[in-house]
Amino acid sequence: MHMADALLSPAVGTTMWAGSVAALGYSSRKLKENIDNQMIPLMGVMGAFIFAAQMINFTIPGTGSSGHLGGGMILAVILGPYAAFLVMASVLTVQALFFADGGLLALGCNIWNMGVYPCFVAYPLIYKPIAGDGTSARRMSIAAIISVLVALQLGPFSVVLETLLSGKSELPFSTFILFMQPIHLAIGLVEGVVTAGVIRYVKNARPEILQSSGAFRPLDTGISVRKVLAFFVIIALITGGALSWFASTHPDGLEWSIEKITGREELAVQERGIAPVLNKIQEKTAFLPDYTFRPAVTGDPEAGNGPAWPSIEAGTSVAGIVGSAMVLGLVLLTGIGVRSFKRR
Amino acid sequence: MTFDEEYYNIGYLDRLSYQDTFVHNLDPRVKLITTMLFLFAVVSFPKYEIVALFPFFLFPVLLLTIGEIPLLFILKKVALVSPFAVFIGIFNPLLDPVQVTVLPGLTLSAGWFSFCSILLKFLLTVSTALLLIATTSFPGVCHALRQIGVPSLFVSQLLFLYRYLFVLAEESMRIIRARDMRSYGRRGTGVKVFVRIVGMLFLRTIERAERVYYAMLSRGFQGDMPALRNFRITAADLAFTASVMGCLYLFRFYPVSEKLGLFAQGLF
């Protein structure tokens, strides 16, 4: 399930981008060190394959989910985790651009949710240990199903966290989780079976692809369980830090309270560090009809550079509505004007 | 959406991106960066913001009209991806029931505002992202990424993906047509058939990758993708960037709609 821009706050979006960019940089570097040149076109064409296969996909009714083939796992098994991650990231990028699946800010989240979990968690921690040396088709199938299931629980869980931390949705954590996880259990099962089926098909038709993949995947043994765990602890600490910083500064954070709607937020707490700046931005713009909860601004936040913000009177709802209608009208007129100018 | 529709859809979007208009001719980097700033500005509004979002429609509307992109096509694509955001947002009116008086006699729960805000942001972000690719060819975006400093390995992935997307999509379309033709109405869409189709496609893809590799070798490939064309920033690019950033700044930090409304009220 793709995270969407509209549900995202800048802080969460940026944090997830940072995480994904780090993972991308790391994978590129790892790959560059000892890549078989043949991998370069193979990875690219594999991305196109995943893309095409996702287009054939059956949609799972009633969820609004596009029910993707869990491309990440197939890729990881064939290409190894680093290459698979890069391919997944490129698939998601193209999807964000061509299908507007998610969006550009949410791309960081989506790369994380759908790339990192299958490639760097499910594959090394679950698939490899269960599948073993890849001689037993049954073990490979079981490994594929379980690892896809796990990856598809982690992904939606992240979506829930990202949405709630962004504070744009009112859904309580528990409801959201109860809604997302079981659905993805079902989706994961279907995808797991498909993934296992495809791997099995390949194993039967061209066993050398999976066997010789040692040549394809020089880095396969490079991931140790301990490394992965350490990596995730670090990432968790960083994101935890970033998010708690953000939650403490962002008025729309995890804790939404009535006071905020009625405008009695305790500004005093937030007058330190980068918080005031963020707050100022928010204050300048917060507008809820008849809730003139924009606190009076004391002093000029911008120390010297540029003119001071124009001081804003409390917006009245009528002005808001009239103004919005006018703005929309103007924008439309501009559009029509450009169009008719072009037609001539 | 059926496979064919989906395929022609990206194909159409792709075709649009090779037009020759003012926005198409701008430097891809400029469009990429302004679009990102735009998205950031829109998303940074707090959850109840509605009024201040309207001025931002100017940007997509200008891209759309100057870039000669059909409005309906973009709207349809936006509607297609909306379920998730709408689904998540629709709970807000129920869960956030604090009553707000908008006009004398008109009271709504605060959740409606946050829901509308999500919808507006959704419309703005998704349409603008689509317009970015509709007005910038994908290779253009990749050149921009490369010039901005994204690792070449990743950019070459994107380029290959883009190049073979259409080839493989057409191949799978042929396979699917063959399947539908032979399944006589009993849609052979079961998991078993699906797995076989995907497996077959996979093997063909591996073989194709091999042939592509030979073609690359034959033309002097030794592990590094050659650098791509460099774009040069022109005066038009600078003017575009400056005006977009100015507008974004204005719309983000100055309540344009409200002021306009107050002004209009003053007139009457």
Next chain:
Amino acid sequence: MSHHIIDFKNVFFHYPDGTEALRDISFRITHGESVGIIGANGSGKSTLLLHMNGCLMPSSGTVNIGDLYLTKKTRQEIRRSVGVIFQNPDDQLFMPTVYDDVAFCPRNLGLDEDAVRQRVHDALSLVNGLELQDKPPHHLSGGQKSSVAIASVMAVEPDILAMDEPAANLDPKSRRLLINMLKTFHHSKIIASHDLDLILDVCRRCIVIKDGTVVADGPSTEILSNRALLEENNLELPLSLQRS
């Protein structure tokens, strides 16, 4: 290289899955010769061409190009002088725009961007494809793709040209253009094709392969008028010889 000789000696090749694609192939092509390679589907033509620049290495036997003996080490150098055009232009055109594709090789040779532009311009005008340069390959028709594929190889200015079904998707005019271009290419060329009229028109000599071995080798006019031999190889007399 001053003399563009291609020399295959007892070449065998089998694919990883065990398919014996070439069995004991020997021939020698001297400088400036134009040679057609014909044979039924699956007879091994494409496999043979892939040996010309070391994309595939013989399982046994030797290949010499000019005065270089084909090994993993020399194949980089060999690739500079042998241009191979593949059967499927979608495999050949792997870059996202025509310009980038034709420029791929010159750029790999380390030319500066102006020289690259010149090469691209020359190569594309050779196939009448200048106006295609900013298009992505998937917006091209099959024939345009073939033309661009040819241009992308000609941009290297190869000494030896090896082509696999170059005229498969071309309309008559483009095919004529290709034939004229081939006639003006004075270095050695090897063309594998089912288009026997093209072979007859362009190639003096013709090699017939069947199940991976050479079954006939001689002047085109002789081989291409040998109805029995051709029919044995799933081929037909060229149209231009059928009337007589």
